[in-house]
Amino acid sequence: MSHINPDFADDITKFGAKDFNLCFNCGNCTAVCSLSTNDATFPREMIRYSTLGLEDEIKSSLKPWLCYYCGECSSDCPRQANPGELMMSLRRWLTATYDWTGLSGLLYKHMSVYIGGMIALLAAVVGFIYYSGLSKEVVMHYGHLFEMFAIAGVFAVILLPNIIRMWYFTVIKPKVKAPIKVYFKALSELFVHMFTQKRFLGCEDTKENRTRWLLHFILVLSYLSLLFTTVFLDWFSTSSTFVIWLGYVESAAIFIITTVFMSMRVRKTDAMHKHSQPSDWFFVIWLFLMGITSFAVRLLIDLNLINTLFWVFTIHFTVLVQWALIIVPFGKWTHFLYRSFAMYFERIIGLNNQLKK
C-alpha cells in the first residue's frame, strides 16, 4: 500500500517542474517517446508518481535517467503538461536525494546559497593569491596540486558515496539480488555510455539530433582528456610540444562547443533548451570559462606574459575551484555520472531478470 503525498508536487516544482498537474494520463507522451520500451515505460508513469507524491517509487526508479530530453513528449502532450521538463526536474530531485550531504538540494532550491558559495570561493582564491605572500610560481604549483587533490577528494568523499547510495536505492532496496558476475558483465555498458552517450542516438534520428550528439561526444572527450592533460601531463608546466598542442586543441574544443550550446539555450531552439534553470546556465558558462581561461593561461605562458597578466590565472583558478567544489559534486556535472551508472544498473537488473528466467 502506498501513501499519497500531495505536498510532493510543491517540492518538485522547486526543482523546476511546471504544469505537470495538468496531465490527464492519456499516455501520448509514453507512446511518442523513442526511448521508452515495453519493459521501461515513461514518462507518463513518472508524472503519475509525481502527482501522487509516491516518493519511494520515484527514488527507486532509474527511468528519469533513461530520458535524454529530446522534448518529443512535451511537444505532443495535448495538455501542455510538459512531461519532458518533469523528467528533467526529477533528475535534479534524484541528484539531491542521492547526495548524502544534502547540499545539492539546498543549492538547487536556493539561488542565494548557490551564489553565496560561489562568492565565498572567489574571495578565498583571491585572498590566497594576493595575501598569502607566495610567489607566482608557487601559486601555480599549488593550483596544480589543488586540482589533483580536489578531484580525488570530491570523488572519494562525495561522488562515490552518492553512487553507492544510488545503487542502494535502485538496486538493493528493490531487492535485486544480482550475482557478482552480472556486475562484471554489465560493466562495459557503464564505460560505453560514459564516453559515448550512445543512448542519445536512440532519440528521433534527425540531423539536428545527430549533430547534437556529435558535439556532445566531442565535448565529453575533450573535457575528460583536458582533465588528464592538466592533471597528469601537467600541461601548464610541460615543455613537450605535443602535450602543449593537445591542451590547446582540447580547451579550444570546449569553449567552442559550449558557445554553440549557450546560443541554443538563448535562442531556445529545441525543447531541451526551452526551460533553462540557473543550474543549467552555471554549468555551461563555467565549462566555457574553464576552456577559455585554461587556453588563455597556456597562451600567456607561451608568450611569456603570464607574470604581467597574472590576473588571468587568478580568474582561471577561481573558475576551477568553483567548478571542482560546487558544480562537479553538487551540480549538473553529476547528471553525466549518474546517467552512466543508471545505464549500468539498468543493465544489471535486466541481466539478472534474464538469469532468473
Place this chain on the structure above:
Amino acid sequence: MSPLNDDKDSITSSFYLTKQTSFRIAMKQRIGVYICHCGGNISDYVDVEQLSKLIANEDNVVISKDVMFACSDSTQKDMVQDINDQKLDAIVVASCTPKLHTHTFRNVAIRAGLNPYNYTQVNVREQCSWAHSDKPMDATIKAYGLIRAGINRVKYSEALENIEITAQKAVGVIGAGISGMRAAVDLARMGNHVYLIEKEANVGGRVAESGKLFMTGENGKDVIDRLYKRIKEIPEITVFTNANLDKVSGSIGDFTLEVSVKDEALKLNVGAVLVTTGFDFYQPKEGEYGYKLSDNVITLQQFNKLIETSNDKLVYNGNAIKSVAYIYCVGSRQSKGENKYCSRQCCSAAIHSSLNVHEKFSGVKAFHLYRDIRTYGKQELLYTESSRKGDIYIKYEEKEPPAVEVKNNKTVITVKDYLTYKKELSFDVDLVVLVTGMVPRSDSNDISSKLKIPTGSDRFFNEIHPKLKPVETVIKGVYIGGTCQGPKNITESVQSSLAAASKINTILRKGTLELEPIVARVNAETCLWCEKCAAVCEYDAIKPIESNGKMIAQVNTSTCVGCGICGPVCPSNSIEIVQFTDNEIESMIDGFMEKAEINTKQDSQENEISSGKQIKLNGFPKIWREIASALDDKTLTIPQLSEQLGVESNVLTWHLMTMNRYGVVEPAGLDEDEAYYMYKLKK
C-alpha cells in the same frame, strides 16, 4: 416458384359489400397509380415498367405510370394534371416510406382538389428493392402484391376531414422550479394565461437551494429571485404555492386540472400542460462509503452549504478541514443497480465546488475519486482549472470502489488507482464528499398516473422520441421539460422547457387545433356498451353516451390516438379505426395474395439503350434523349450542354449523374482548363 404466387384469387369483393356495416361507402372507381424508379433505387431490382403495365389492367385503375422520381416537382405537377384531366377519385403512390412522403402526396391530392385521405402510400423501396436486392424477381412479385393491396385499400378509402377543436389559451405548468418558471414567462409573453402550480411553499426548487452556479458564477437564489420578480410583474401568470394537483381530466385543448391550495379546491381549464416537476438527489444508503457511519462523510449538497456558510476557514463540526476527498458517481452509473444512467451534471458540480473551496479558503487539498470525468462542453475548463490548482484525480472502477474507514479518529480512504497499474493507495482526509446523482422525484409516480405520462426504465418521464420529439409525450397536449425527463444541468433544463413552451404555443396560438381524423369510431346500431373497449383503452378515450334509448360507447376524438387496441376486444365488432377498417385490411390481404404473373425481365434497359442518332431511351425523361443526341459523337461539359439545350446546369448535373448510373453516359476526363468534367455517351 415463390410462395407469393399461391393461387388465391377466388375471393370476390362482394364479400365486403354484403358484410354488416353501417359505414358503407362508395367504392372508388377511377384510381391513378404511380410507381417510382427512385432514380434506380427501386427500378434496379423491381421491374417497375412491367408492373405499371400489369397494374393498368387492374379493376378501377384508370392510369398506371412508372415515373423516375415521384416526389419531383414535375411528377407532382403531372399527378395534379392527371387527377383533374382523368377525374381520378383516388391515387396510389408506390415509392418509399409513408414516413418520408405521406405529406408530400397528401398535398398533391389537396392541390388537385382531391381529399387527401383518398390517397394510399405503398413502400416498394425499403420493403422490396432494398430488402430483396439479391432476388429482383421476388422483389418484383412482392411489389406487385403490395401495390394491389394499396389499390384495394384505396378503393375503400373515405374522404375525411381533420378534427378541429377549440383550444383554451391557457397552460398549466406543474412545478415552479427554474424550468417551469422560465417557461411560464415565455408562455405568458406569447399571449397564454399560465397557472404555475408549486407543491412547496416557495418557488425556485433546487436552484433556489444552490449557492454559486457553475460557468456563470451567479448565486442560485439570486437567479430565482430575479426570475420571480419578473413573474410577479406579469399579470397573465397566476402562481399557486402549497398547491397539490389532485386530478386531471379532459384532453388536448381542453384539460381540467383540479388543484387544491390548502383547503381550497380549484378547477383550472387549460389547453395544454407542461410538466416541470424536477428531480430528487440520490440519498446514499447507510454505510455507502461510510455515509451516516462517520460524521465526516457528507453529500455534495451538504458540502456546498458548508462552503457557503463558512467564512475565512472551512470548518466542519468544529474541525478545520484541510483535505477533502470527493467520491464520484454515487447513485449513478450502477451497472447492476437501478440507476444505470450518468447524472450528467455531477462531475462538473463537484469540480466546481472544489474550485470554490480553493477560491474561498487556502491550503485545502482535494482528491477526486472518479470513474470518468464528464465535464463536457465548456465545463471542461473547470476540470483544467482544477488540475492546474493541483487537485489530485484518482480513477477507480465500479467493481473496485474506494473504501472509507474510520481508524483512530481518522477517515482513511483506500482505493485502487487504475492510472497507476491498480496500485493500492491510501490516504486520510478530513472530509469525504459523496457526489450524488439525480433520481426521479419520489412523487413522480403520482404525477405520471394522473397525467398518464409513460416513464422509462430509468423511471424518469419519457418523451416520444429523444431526437425528433424531445419534449412531447404520447399524451397529446402534455409536455415535459427539465429534469423530470432525466438528468440535465440548469442550462439544458431551461432549454428543454422553453422548447416545450414554444411547442405548446404553436398548438394553442390559433385558438383552434386540427388533429388527424385517424381515430376509433363506434357503430351505434350494434354497440351494447359492454365496456370492454373502455377497459383496454390506455388513453381513457371511451365514455358511455345515450343513443336511441340505449347506452353505447363514445370515442373522444381529441384524446383517441388511433392505437387500435379497442377494435379486437369488441365482441360485436362495433368499434373500428378509420383508415384501418376491416374492409380495408381484409381487402389488402386479398390484393396481396392474388396470383401474380410476371414475365422474367428480358429486355433490360441496357438493350433498349443504343447510342447513335436513334437513341430510344423509352420510358426515360425526354431530357435524356435530348442530352443523348447532344452528346452523340461529342464530349461536352455541363456548362456547354446547358447552353446548347437551354437547361439549367444544376438540373443537368442531376440528370447526368442518374444517366451515368444507368450506364447511358460516362465521364470523359476534365476539360482543358481542368474546371469541368466532360461527358460522353457510353458505347
